[in-house]
Amino acid sequence: MKPSKHFETRAIRTQSERSSQGEHSAPIYATSSFIFEDAEHARALFSNEIEGNIYSRYSNPNNDEFIDKLCLLEGCEDGMAMASGMAAMFTSMAAFLNQGDHLLICRSVFGSTHQITTQLLPRWGITHTYVDIDRPESWESAVEPNTKMFFLETPSNPGLDIIDLGFASAICKKHGIMLNVDNCFATPYIQQPALWGADIVTHSATKFIDGQGRVLGGAILGPKKIIEKVRFFARHTGPAMSPFHGWLLSKSLETLPVRMEKHCENAMNLALFLEEKNGVNWVKYPFLPKHPQHDIARKQMKLGGGLVTFELDGGLKAGQKFWDNIRMISRSSNLGDTRTIATHPASTTHSKLSAEERAAVGITDGLIRISVGLEHIDDIISDISQAVDQADG
Numbered sequence: 556m557k558p559s560k561h562f563e564t565r566a567i568r569t570q571s572e573r574s575s576q577g578e579h580s581a582p583i584y585a586t587s588s589f590i591f592e593d594a595e596h597a598r599a600l601f602s603n604e605i606e607g608n609i610y611s612r613y614s615n616p617n618n619d620e621f622i623d624k625l626c627l628l629e630g631c632e633d634g635m636a637m638a639s640g641m642a643a644m645f646t647s648m649a650a651f652l653n654q655g656d657h658l659l660i661c662r663s664v665f666g667s668t669h670q671i672t673t674q675l676l677p678r679w680g681i682t683h684t685y686v687d688i689d690r691p692e693s694w695e696s697a698v699e700p701n702t703k704m705f706f707l708e709t710p711s712n713p714g715l716d717i718i719d720l721g722f723a724s725a726i727c728k729k730h731g732i733m734l735n736v737d738n739c740f741a742t743p744y745i746q747q748p749a750l751w752g753a754d755i756v757t758h759s760a761t762k763f764i765d766g767q768g769r770v771l772g773g774a775i776l777g778p779k780k781i782i783e784k785v786r787f788f789a790r791h792t793g794p795a796m797s798p799f800h801g802w803l804l805s806k807s808l809e810t811l812p813v814r815m816e817k818h819c820e821n822a823m824n825l826a827l828f829l830e831e832k833n834g835v836n837w838v839k840y841p842f843l844p845k846h847p848q849h850d851i852a853r854k855q856m857k858l859g860g861g862l863v864t865f866e867l868d869g870g871l872k873a874g875q876k877f878w879d880n881i882r883m884i885s886r887s888s889n890l891g892d893t894r895t896i897a898t899h900p901a902s903t904t905h906s907k908l909s910a911e912e913r914a915a916v917g918i919t920d921g922l923i924r925i926s927v928g929l930e931h932i933d934d935i936i937s938d939i940s941q942a943v944d945q946a947d948g
Contacts, residue, residue, distance in 0.1 A: 558627075562744060565627045567809045571620040583802045584616045611798060613790050618801035624808050625758070625774055628743040630750050634776035635785050636801055640739060640759020641667050642794035643773030645675075647735055647757045648704065650788035654680035657702040659732070661718065663688050663711035663916040666905045668737070672706075687915075688716040689847065694723070698730050708737035709746075710852075713900045713924040714917040715839045715864050717848035720855055724752025733781075739763075739891075744815045745857045754781060762891030763861060765807050766814050770800040814893070814929065818861030821935060822927040826863045828936050834873075834947030836866040836921070862890065863925045867946050871920035874899045877946035878923075883930070883938045890926035895935050897942075898924040 559565055571581050589608040591597035599605045608614050618636040626634050637643040648671065652658060660672055662685040672683050684697045688711060705727050709718040720736065727734040735755040736748035742763045748756050758764060760772035773796075775785050789795070826840035838845075841852035842859030852859065867873040877897070878886055884895045888903050898904060901920050905913055913919075927935065 562628060563812045566624060566811055569620070569624040569627055571616050571623075581617065581620055581802065581805070584611075584798050586615075586798070587611050612793055612795045613786075615796075615798045615801060617798040617805065618796050621760075621796075621801045621805040621808070622774065622776075624805055625743065625764075626776055628747075628808070628811075629738070629756050629776050630743075630747050631756060631776035631778075633779040633782040634774055635782060635789055636760075636796035636804075637773035637775060637789070638794045638796050638800075639771040640757075640761050640773040641671075643757045643759065643775050644668050644737065645671055646785060646789055646792070646794055647755050647775045648676070648706065649792075650785045651733060652676065652679075652681050652703060655701060656681050656704075657699045658683040659686060659694070659697055659702050659705040660684070661686055661688055661707040661711070663714050663716050664706070664708055664737070665712045666907055668706075668708075669908065669912075688714075688718055691719065691722055695726050695730075698726070698732065702730065702732055704733045704735055706735045706737070708739065710740045710841055710860055710862065711916075712740065713862075713864055713898070713904065713922065715740075715841060715846075715860070715862055716917070717841055717846070717852045717856075719848075719851045720748055720751035720753065727754075728752065740860055740862060741856060742811060742815060744812050745819070745860060746855055749776070751855060754778070760804050761889070763815065763818070764811065764891075765804055766810070766891060766893060767807070768887075768889055768892040768894070770797075770803050772796055772800050772804050815858065815861065817929050818927055819858035821929070821932045822861050822863050822925075823859055824932050825925065825927055825935060825939070826859075829863065829865050829939075832940065832943055834868050834943045836868050838863065838865045840864075861927050863927060865923055865925075866919050867921040867923060867943065869921060869946060871901060873946040874901065874921045874923060877942045880942040880945035881938055882941070883934060884925075884942075890924070892926060893929045895928035895930055895938075896926040897939075898926070900924055 622634040686694045733754045736753040739759040756776040758774040829838040887896045
């Protein structure tokens, strides 16, 4: 069958080759290793002369199907599945950075990515410089002779700041730097960083790609020559995805377009409601006209995403009181679920950052992050509205 140009069809119809059983849905290959046809077949596999499966730490048909789909959807040539999002983030850095190298990184990144950058990479003599999302004119001056990679996430976590991917790519190409983009919040349905010049696209598949809070998973995508280095590093360090998780995430991709459309519709409606809500100081959502990078979001994103952030009047106490008073909505540090989730970053996901570090990336004590689920929007708004009232009381 000729490959479809449509995202929805590619997400559903990209499958592993059927076995002799003629299954309609791919089976789970719950095996740690694979059989060789003969000595020559084994030799050719181990010398990389032919493609095939050796050991599930290296590859597995379920993980291959997941990655094949994700590569098509992201517009990437090759990729590798990882055990978790953070395994993907770390491997995408560690496979390329050596002692003496310098990492350029946007200040607004996930808390664990911050810990890798500031606590782990320095152990191996890798330095870094943080740059501010709202000062792109300063980025190029932060490039050093030994800068090897520029890492960023857009939209950012949890501030929902937007980075102009074309602008970042132009700086990287001018200086021969790899551009590594965490596309977790947008997913390939909303944004495709490789089309804007990213060399590496990373994912926490635990979030919207899974979409139901069931499994951990990650992915690293890019050109074959880049993924060859990722594959070598991962084969020998072991951040392999479980075949069951690969099977489940491949199935999840089939419904990604339908889910993201609804996530984004609900998120936009919630953001519009919160703009008028007493007790809320400000609201941030990429497709709201008041968002500081609204024009960039409209340029490179199909929709505004499934996350909304807002600040409560009353700081830390108000944030915790809001969290304690939600009724239907879940209290969790996760996101990208069918169920709406409220998170208070200052006391959870970004609590390891100092107050000064949080302030520098716009994480105030009263900031609330909402991962907007697929429940009826009236129920989502009702619960958030009453919790805001309680926090403001």
